[in-house]
Amino acid sequence: MEESLSEELSLGNDQAEDRSRAQLSRPAVGRLSLYFRELHRLREAGTETINSRTLGQLVNVSAAILRRDLSTIGTSGRRGVGYDVEELLEQIGKVLGSGQRWEVVLIGAGSLGDALLRYRGFSRLGFTLTTAFDVNPARIGTVVGGVPIHDAAEMQARLSAQPPHLAILAIPAAQAAEVANQLVSLGVSGLLNFAPVTLKLGSKVAVVNVDLASELQRLAFAVQTQ
Amino acid sequence: MEESLSEELSLGNDQAEDRSRAQLSRPAVGRLSLYFRELHRLREAGTETINSRTLGQLVNVSAAILRRDLSTIGTSGRRGVGYDVEELLEQIGKVLGSGQRWEVVLIGAGSLGDALLRYRGFSRLGFTLTTAFDVNPARIGTVVGGVPIHDAAEMQARLSAQPPHLAILAIPAAQAAEVANQLVSLGVSGLLNFAPVTLKLGSKVAVVNVDLASELQRLAFAVQTQ
Numbered sequence: 001m002e003e004s005l006s007e008e009l010s011l012g013n014d015q016a017e018d019r020s021r022a023q024l025s026r027p028a029v030g031r032l033s034l035y036f037r038e039l040h041r042l043r044e045a046g047t048e049t050i051n052s053r054t055l056g057q058l059v060n061v062s063a064a065i066l067r068r069d070l071s072t073i074g075t076s077g078r079r080g081v082g083y084d085v086e087e088l089l090e091q092i093g094k095v096l097g098s099g100q101r102w103e104v105v106l107i108g109a110g111s112l113g114d115a116l117l118r119y120r121g122f123s124r125l126g127f128t129l130t131t132a133f134d135v136n137p138a139r140i141g142t143v144v145g146g147v148p149i150h151d152a153a154e155m156q157a158r159l160s161a162q163p164p165h166l167a168i169l170a171i172p173a174a175q176a177a178e179v180a181n182q183l184v185s186l187g188v189s190g191l192l193n194f195a196p197v198t199l200k201l202g203s204k205v206a207v208v209n210v211d212l213a214s215e216l217q218r219l220a221f222a223v224q225t226q
Numbered sequence: 227m228e229e230s231l232s233e234e235l236s237l238g239n240d241q242a243e244d245r246s247r248a249q250l251s252r253p254a255v256g257r258l259s260l261y262f263r264e265l266h267r268l269r270e271a272g273t274e275t276i277n278s279r280t281l282g283q284l285v286n287v288s289a290a291i292l293r294r295d296l297s298t299i300g301t302s303g304r305r306g307v308g309y310d311v312e313e314l315l316e317q318i319g320k321v322l323g324s325g326q327r328w329e330v331v332l333i334g335a336g337s338l339g340d341a342l343l344r345y346r347g348f349s350r351l352g353f354t355l356t357t358a359f360d361v362n363p364a365r366i367g368t369v370v371g372g373v374p375i376h377d378a379a380e381m382q383a384r385l386s387a388q389p390p391h392l393a394i395l396a397i398p399a400a401q402a403a404e405v406a407n408q409l410v411s412l413g414v415s416g417l418l419n420f421a422p423v424t425l426k427l428g429s430k431v432a433v434v435n436v437d438l439a440s441e442l443q444r445l446a447f448a449v450q451t452q
Contacts, residue, residue, distance in 0.1 A: 166442070223415045
């Protein structure tokens with residue numbers, strides 16, 4: 001599933017507990033992720049309840065859209081009190097999968113990979129970077145951000161016994177397709193792909209693409225249409 | 227404008243030449259960017275024409291959606307021949323702003339900034355990274371990817387005479403708001419923000435946010451809903 005290309009997430013799960021997920025558009029998932037980020041900050045600051053207008057202002061979203069998003073995932077505020085911060089964190093976290101632990105491997109420990117290894121924002125969302133792989137002898141055997149970097153030639157051997165849930169591809173476009181196929185055959189369920197290439201992997205694996213040049217193009221487009 | 231939060235780009239320009247832009251949804255802009263990337267590859271490989279089915283397959287988009295996108299920007303293929311690769315590149319490039327030269331500065335030359343400075347995909351899309359700024363004495367005075375890294379304290383002085391069109395923020399969340407405000411007051415029109423914080427900058431400046439943790443959350447969500 002090339003998630004970044006579809007207007008809405010393609011949702012195939014019929015189970016009752018997944019109904020609220022199935023109603024969420026891609027922008028709604030992005031907004032939930034932002035509410036979640038702000039709610040974490042609010043909890044750290046000791047805030048216990050918040051109303052829709054204030055939370056909406058923190059992320060530049062109208063109170064009406066925020067209430068709709070939260071109602072879609074089955075939460076509602078209390079009149080005159082607002083939303084319970086703790087409860088909202090738990091509910092959004094459940095929808096976004098942060099209630100469970102996701103094992104993540106990183107393929108490619110160049111400068112982008114290095115930034116990802118040093119990034120402190122993943123773990124509190126339930127993502128644990130366990131291992132990284134690279135082909136550069138100067139990187140192999142080192143530890144960055146607490147994560148060991150192994151020889152890419154050992155990827156298959158090291159991951160086959162207990163494959164990770166997710167993998168991040170921070171490698172050149174020319175290698176991305178082959179490595180992605182290897183990861184899928186190992187049983188990885190989702191790929192975050194930074195390589196500027198469209199991966200063709202069938203429907204068993206989820207793919208989210210982040211193309212840095214495309215993001216600049218989106219910005220240039222937005223500047224022109226202001 | 228917090229572009230990443232809106233369901234559709236908010237488009238306010240009434241001029242006739244901007245009508246086709248105004249009809250483009252955010253996913254459509256993303257797809258145009260992908261067609262553009264593949265068309266570049268095709269041109270480099272010597273391909274002169276391509277039909278909608280083949281181009282669609284290269285980016286996992288149906289021929290119908292591809293034809294709709296291209297018709298929105300005023301291009302149509304010829305029956306039995308398809309689209310002219312050169313013409314399509316020019317037309318999409320015009321819509322995405324790649325026909326003009328965009329001067330871009332980078333704020334923050336840590337590991338993510340380093341990856342951006344070394345990234346080779348920007349220049350052919352019309353983006354020129356001219357200068358970077360950092361607070362780390364070990365980085366100041368060095369040149370990465372041909373781009374000089376200056377002291378962040380000199381940002382105002384160095385940019386005020388001829389402000390860049392766009393700026394990339396690859397700095398910690400705690401500094402992002404202040405630096406963003408400085409850049410806007412210097413006259414920067416658009417910000418690509420990697421800091422995990424919502425910027426409040428008014429309607430004069432376009433903002434595209436890339437939150438690496440949110441992208442992993444989107445992936446986890448996609449895996450759960452498969």
